[in-house]
Amino acid sequence: MQRLPSSVAITYSYLFEQHNEIGDCPIDGIELLTDSSLAAGFYEIKSLFTKQYIKANEKQPYKVSYSLGCITVMLESIFPCVPPVKIKINPSKGGLSPKQLYEWCRFLVTDVQRIFVKKVDTKLDFFGLDPYECMNKIWWCSDFRKIDEEYFEKGTLYLGSTHSKIRIRIYDKGKEQGKSIVWTRIETTRSYDKKEQMTLGTFLNRVTELKLFEEVILVNAAAKDINDILRQYNVQAINNGKYSMIATLKQLDVRKRNRVIRALDKIGFVNSLLLQYQDAILKWRKQDNESFL
Numbered sequence: 001m002q003r004l005p006s007s008v009a010i011t012y013s014y015l016f017e018q019h020n021e022i023g024d025c026p027i028d029g030i031e032l033l034t035d036s037s038l039a040a041g042f043y044e045i046k047s048l049f050t051k052q053y054i055k056a057n058e059k060q061p062y063k064v065s066y067s068l069g070c071i072t073v074m075l076e077s078i079f080p081c082v083p084p085v086k087i088k089i090n091p092s093k094g095g096l097s098p099k100q101l102y103e104w105c106r107f108l109v110t111d112v113q114r115i116f117v118k119k120v121d122t123k124l125d126f127f128g129l130d131p132y133e134c135m136n137k138i139w140w141c142s143d144f145r146k147i148d149e150e151y152f153e154k155g156t157l158y159l160g161s162t163h164s165k166i167r168i169r170i171y172d173k174g175k176e177q178g179k180s181i182v183w184t185r186i187e188t189t190r191s192y193d194k195k196e197q198m199t200l201g202t203f204l205n206r207v208t209e210l211k212l213f214e215e216v217i218l219v220n221a222a223a224k225d226i227n228d229i230l231r232q233y234n235v236q237a238i239n240n241g242k243y244s245m246i247a248t249l250k251q252l253d254v255r256k257r258n259r260v261i262r263a264l265d266k267i268g269f270v271n272s273l274l275l276q277y278q279d280a281i282l283k284w285r286k287q288d289n290e291s292f293l
Contacts, residue, residue, distance in 0.1 A: 012041070015104055018095035019287065025092040026280040027207075028187065029121035032105065032200060033083040036114040041107040042073065049073070062086060070094030071104060085109065091284075092123070098204050099288040105200055113293060116197040119189065122212045124276055126184045131155065131172040134184045134218065136244040140168055141215030141261070147243065157243060166190050168216065186273065188212050201292035208285050213277040217261070219245050221269035229263045 049066035054074075056063045061082050062074035070093040074086040087108060091101050106112045126134065135157045142160075151158055155175065160167040167189045174183035190212055192198070198206070219226075226237040226248065233256055238247040249257045264270050 012045075012107065015100060015107060017100075019097040019100060020091075020095040020284070022095050023092055023125070024280075025096065025284050026122050026124065026277055027090075027120065027284070028092045028123040029088065029090045029119075030101075030117060030203075031119040032087040032089070032115050033118050033197075034085045034087070034109055034111075034115045035083050036085070036109040036111040038073075038075075038085065039106075039108060039110045042109075070096065071108075073108060086118075087115070097287045098207075098285055098292075099290070102200060102204060102292050113199055113201065115200045117192060117200060117203045118197060119191045120203075120210075120212065121187060121189050122277065122281075123185055123187045124213070124273055124280070125173065126186070128182050129184045130182055131170065131184045132241075134186070135170050135242065136239075137218040137220060138168075138170060138186070138243070139217050139219055139245045139249055139261070141217075141258070142166070147246070152242060159246075165192075166212075186213075186216070188216070204285075204292045208278065208282055211274055211278075213273040216273040218271040218273065219261075219264055219269055220271060221264055225267070225269065226260075226264070229260050233260075 045068075046066065049068045052065045052067065054060065054063055054065055056076075056078045061077045061079050063076040063078065064074070066073045066075070070090040072088040074088070075084065077084055087105060089096070089101060089104060091097075094100075096104070102112070105115050109115060135152075138157075138159075140159050147157070147159065156169060156171040158167065158169050169185075169187045169189070171185060171187075172183070173185035174181045177183070190210075203210075223237040223239060230236060230248070233252060235248075235251045238244055238251070240247050249260065252260065261270065
């Protein structure tokens, strides 16, 4: 990163200070839309950003991006109905606190109350858990229909489609990072349509209430234990070496699935990812015990 101008370094140093360990924040990306104009602060440090021209299309309508660390500003939409500014921030990558995330947006645009949350990526990391073992154990109580077999062959399991409001991804993060460690990452992507979109301030105030890993579990049970419960439904556990728990429970209707999960939970075989996520997001949010407008 280039050296900050002295006036910016003095006035805005709090934006660039690392308040968290890199990777600690469970929010791994947030996309924001606004019709507010860019603020003087952006233009003051514009030369520090890397400018890139992008091929715009229906899915990605912006022609220009400016990137600086974990911050990306996208401009010049090809569609008049699309907000003129998109901001992408990765608090996990930048070690940002909630207040820093908010202050960065105040720095970039003239009216922070006109910034709306379009998409949020959240993540949980599991060191020592093999990715394929994780894929065989995972279950999402949402009645998803789509599993992308093509991506699975490449080592990634997606639950839900690209058009789903919530999509889950399980993959080998160690391999992606080029590290010889056993490291599985589970991510959720939550997209908000126009009627659902919250202001950034509302999102930060409610972030601990948003159940972004709701009903996502890992089942740590042997086939024998699962079969003891399934016997009453005249089915058996499926061990396909791919996504065995999903294949097993998909044999049953929703009511029976829920009964099986409750029975497994009662004897201690269910690991709730929602609880792990809530612990992580509470720790991050409590750094700044204040309300945002």
